Amino acid sequence: MVQPFEEPEAYLAKDIRDRLTPDMIVRYCDALEIRPFDQSYYGSHSLLVTNANINPWVEVATETLSEAQARLDIQIQW
Numbered sequence: 001m002v003q004p005f006e007e008p009e010a011y012l013a014k015d016i017r018d019r020l021t022p023d024m025i026v027r028y029c030d031a032l033e034i035r036p037f038d039q040s041y042y043g044s045h046s047l048l049v050t051n052a053n054i055n056p057w058v059e060v061a062t063e064t065l066s067e068a069q070a071r072l073d074i075q076i077q078w
Contacts, residue, residue, distance in 0.1 A: 005031035
């Protein structure tokens with residue numbers, strides 16, 4: 001379901017990179033009260049996970065952090 005803040009006309013752009021631009025992400029996050037570029041938003045305990053081996057042209061499975069931790073038997077104590 002399209003959210004009120006979305007710009008669905010952009011999803012029809014010929015170039016894939018124009019369908020969800022960095023500026024759109026900022027506006028979408030702002031509408032959701034998420035501040036991804038504000039370091040204080042994350043608090044004192046945070047983790048950024050990146051994977052340079054992911055090919056953006058190949059569909060990959062997604063999972064929540066909890067699902068990944070369970071699958072990999074990772075236990076984090078705070």
